[in-house]
Amino acid sequence: MTPEELNECYSFVKQLVQNCGEIFKEGFKNTGIVSNKGDAYDLVTFWDGEIEKILIDGIKTKYPNHKFIAEEDSAASGEKVLSSDPTWIIDPIDGTINYVNKLNLVCISVALSVEEDVKLAILFSPTLNELYTARKGQGAYLNGERIEASKKRDLRKCLLAHEISLGTHPLFLPKYLARAEVLLPTCLGLRSLGSAALTLGRFVAKGAIDAYNIEDLKPWDIAAGALIVQEAGGVVIDINGGNFNVMKPNIIAAGTQEVADDIKEILNSLDASLKLQGKYPKTR
Numbered sequence: 146m147t148p149e150e151l152n153e154c155y156s157f158v159k160q161l162v163q164n165c166g167e168i169f170k171e172g173f174k175n176t177g178i179v180s181n182k183g184d185a186y187d188l189v190t191f192w193d194g195e196i197e198k199i200l201i202d203g204i205k206t207k208y209p210n211h212k213f214i215a216e217e218d219s220a221a222s223g224e225k226v227l228s229s230d231p232t233w234i235i236d237p238i239d240g241t242i243n244y245v246n247k248l249n250l251v252c253i254s255v256a257l258s259v260e261e262d263v264k265l266a267i268l269f270s271p272t273l274n275e276l277y278t279a280r281k282g283q284g285a286y287l288n289g290e291r292i293e294a295s296k297k298r299d300l301r302k303c304l305l306a307h308e309i310s311l312g313t314h315p316l317f318l319p320k321y322l323a324r325a326e327v328l329l330p331t332c333l334g335l336r337s338l339g340s341a342a343l344t345l346g347r348f349v350a351k352g353a354i355d356a357y358n359i360e361d362l363k364p365w366d367i368a369a370g371a372l373i374v375q376e377a378g379g380v381v382i383d384i385n386g387g388n389f390n391v392m393k394p395n396i397i398a399a400g401t402q403e404v405a406d407d408i409k410e411i412l413n414s415l416d417a418s419l420k421l422q423g424k425y426p427k428t429r
Contacts, residue, residue: 146231146259154208154257155265155280158233161203162253165196166271169238169253172196173272176245188241193217196237196253204233216365227364227392232258234391236365239268240340242310249273254342256368263391266369266376268346277346279369279376285350294379295352295400300407303355306336306344311361320419324358327415328408345370349398350377356399356408360384367394374398380405384412 146154172192179190197217204211214225215235236254238244244251252270256263268277277292279285285292297303307328312321329335332355338344341359348354350373359367368391371381381398382405383389389396397412399405 146264151257151259151264151280154231155267155278157207158200158204158255158257158265159267159276159278161200162255162267162269163276165199165237165253166269168192168195168199169271172238173244173247173249173251179245188245189217190238190241190245192244193237193241197235200233200235200237200253200255214364216363227258227261229260234258234263234365234368236342239342239366240338243339248339250338250340250343252340252343252346254346254365254369256372258368258391263368263372266346266372268342268369268373270343270347275347277350277373279373281372281376283376285346285373285377287347287351292351292377294350294374294377295355295404297355298401298403300331300356300404301333303332303404304334304336304353305332305408306338306348306354306357308339308341308344308357308359308362309337310339317361323415323419324412327411328358331407331411341366342370345381345398346373349379349400350374352400356397356404358384358397358408358412360395362394364391364394367391367396371396371398382406382409384409384416 194217212230212232234256239254240251249272252268255267257265264281266279309321311317344357349357379400380402384395397405397408
């Protein structure tokens, strides 16, 4: 895609996402029936499906050849494969447990991948009236104002986030408890906010949180937020170092490479120990 085509996609879909604001807020006030997709923590509401349908139908109308990797569609039709085609990665409500409990850390997350590389990102929290956006090579923005990630290089002075939600699954509980145990003594404090997209795009990208460890989630949980962090001057790496895989996101996001690398070393040492003890989960 040309830069002009990407800019057109960005403008069109940004408005489409914002158009979902009222229905998002309606669902936040009156959630209605809540079900799960197999695991007790993996909730879905009527509003997830409605917002996702608006987004996919709207994009298909303008871009009929584009592909989609979306949370509810993937739950119904199975795992998707990221190809070189323009592909929209969509989470209609990121932070569904927060959403149904009226905890105002929730958003719509949309990213566009071209040639298996995320080119643009949009996070919209209608309940906070916050729109986070990024286009590759053009910086990260909150409501049109430039944002920047933390510049801290000393892990001991950093506020970290570590998503422990999957610890409710017995398979993952030892791993996530162990991560919290080894990270807490190394930093100022540890937070778990219940929305991977907002933790990345709202907190790490603005420097309110210095680094974030998140694993075992899906591409729609992190695709947009990761690009926003990178465009805010931060780094996002795989927990084993190097580039992360958006389709199998096990990541460390940080304001600086030094902090990301320090966390990587801590987690790698822990994982080696867990594997020796037979406590490291092999499958989800």
